[in-house]
Amino acid sequence: MQFFQENINRTNTYSVKWDRTKEVFKTDEQVLPMWVADMDFYPPEAVTRSISRRADHGIYGYTYIDEHVKKQIQEWVLRRQGWNIDADWIQFSHGVVPSIAKAVQALTEPGEKVLVQSPVYPPFFSMVKENNRELVNCPLQESGDTYRIDFTALEDALAGGVKMMLLCHPHNPVGRVWTKEELEQIGTLCVKYNVILVSDEIHGDLVFKPHKQIPAASLSPEISKQTITLIAPSKTFNLAGLQASAVITENEEFRKKIEKLDKKNGFFTLNTFGILAMEAAYEEGEAWLEELLVYLEENVQLVESFLKEELPHVKIFKPEATYLLWIDCRETGLSDTALNKKLLETGKLAMNPGTSFGEGGSGFMRMNIACPKETVQEGLERLKRALKDEHR
Incomplete structure (x- = not known):
């Protein structure tokens, strides 16, 4: 499980999540990206080994x-x-x-x-x-x-x-x-x-x-x-x-x-x-996947516990699958534009606006929790900073 705890620097790797956030969200601020649906984890060692062997062939x-x-x-x-x-x-x-x-x-x-x-x-x-x-x-x-x-x-x-x-x-x-x-x-x-x-x-x-x-x-x-x-x-x-x-x-x-x-x-x-x-x-890769699923569930539980204690007016629809959380922010009373602005400017946090998912997405945000617990915790603290006083 320690395998998933490592903080890996993904900047300057042509990463959409880490290198294009400012451009996509139209901000000059340094914000924490928890949007694009990829993981901040290394893949199974067998994958890296196979690719490296082929790269070495030249x-x-x-x-x-x-x-x-x-x-x-x-x-x-x-x-x-x-x-x-x-x-x-x-x-x-x-x-x-x-x-x-x-x-x-x-x-x-x-x-x-x-x-x-x-x-x-x-x-x-x-x-x-x-x-x-x-x-x-x-x-x-x-x-x-x-x-x-x-x-x-x-x-x-x-x-x-x-x-x-x-x-x-x-x-x-x-x-x-x-x-x-x-x-x-x-x-x-x-x-x-x-x-x-x-x-x-x-x-x-x-x-x-x-x-x-x-x-x-x-x-x-x-x-x-x-x-x-x-x-x-x-x-x-x-x-x-x-x-x-x-x-x-x-x-x-x-x-x-x-x-x-x-x-x-x-x-x-x-x-x-x-x-x-x-x-x-x-x-x-099966053994790696089994460990990943346990880690992701722990991250879901971390988010649930935090919101219950710190932001009870913000809720998640507990996922049966995926590492993407559908977060219900409707009780904040903020418009979608104001919600996204509050997260970016006050929380320094980038998530996918619910409106991008079409009808039924207003008032929601999508959070990617496929990252080390330390990053999830940081994201939650930023979410709290942005929304703690927003409650209709």
């Missing part, structure tokens, strides 16, 4: 993805999530966001409807709009201390000519892990109305007990053939900068259309180091 010519890499993905999802997939179902992409774009471009036409569920990861909106598809939003429903899907509204929307549904599972930012029953309802509706289900499961390895990640495509042959699953080692093992992810679908027609698009765009392989990192992480 020649970086064309590389390809061999069957052993696919085998590690197959064994990982079977071992961790009980999902048995064929190697032929696996295609590759530089990341989950490019994969969403691929699915939208390859399997829908301009003007067709694509459904999302806000509040949700901002690229869900932009990948629909930037590709000239019609965005249909079916917002999640706040229910006590959690979020639910309004299945009546969802069915009405899907029945209205929706071509594709983008599912965030586990959900970013609200932290829900959709249950088997919820997934079966979603999948059954997509089959009924012939809606392609694109399930972004990038946070699927970061699930806290007793919750369990169930791949949507694993529920039935009918749902599987309607589903495209997107996974990556990037969130799990802190490898986002290496740009390697997988697109998995049983549906041969979907695969052929995506492959045709890849050829059209000149995509044929991944970065050499991305391939090696993916392979090493899935083959040897």
Whole structure:
């Protein structure tokens, strides 16, 4: 566990989180960045070892993805999530966001409807709009201390000519892990109305007990053939900068259309180091991940305890997965603009404004706690400094 306690200086490494915060948040102040969804931890040693060995070789010519890499993905999802997939179902992409774009471009036409569920990861909106598809939003429903899907509204929307549904599972930012029953309802509706289900499961390895990640495509042959699953080692093992992810679908027609698009765009392989990192992480990173999950849960508990004692008018929706906390600041009475300004100017703290996640995000902030406890504690003290006297 000591492995995750080390404070690593990430400045001047082209880090979006640490080197672009001033630019993104339009501030000249030195603020603590707790926004971008990557971790301030070293990845498993097996990943570093594999990359270092290849770097030492010194020649970086064309590389390809061999069957052993696919085998590690197959064994990982079977071992961790009980999902048995064929190697032929696996295609590759530089990341989950490019994969969403691929699915939208390859399997829908301009003007067709694509459904999302806000509040949700901002690229869900932009990948629909930037590709000239019609965005249909079916917002999640706040229910006590959690979020639910309004299945009546969802069915009405899907029945209205929706071509594709983008599912965030586990959900970013609200932290829900959709249950088997919820997934079966979603999948059954997509089959009924012939809606392609694109399930972004990038946070699927970061699930806290007793919750369990169930791949949507694993529920039935009918749902599987309607589903495209997107996974990556990037969130799990802190490898986002290496740009390697997988697109998995049983549906041969979907695969052929995506492959045709890849050829059209000149995509044929991944970065050499991305391939090696993916392979090493899935083959040897499991023990590291188990320790990470314990550490992240401790960080969640640290935030819960602090807010209860020091800022009782600020609450979190306790996550069932991910290292991202959905923080409810509505009792401060501050507008979204004033809230963000207060955090930046008084707290010297940068978090993702809830409004960036669409409808339902007003009054919220998203905090990244994938960092040493010392950093989490510092972030909480800054949050207190900004909001302690703000209570309507």
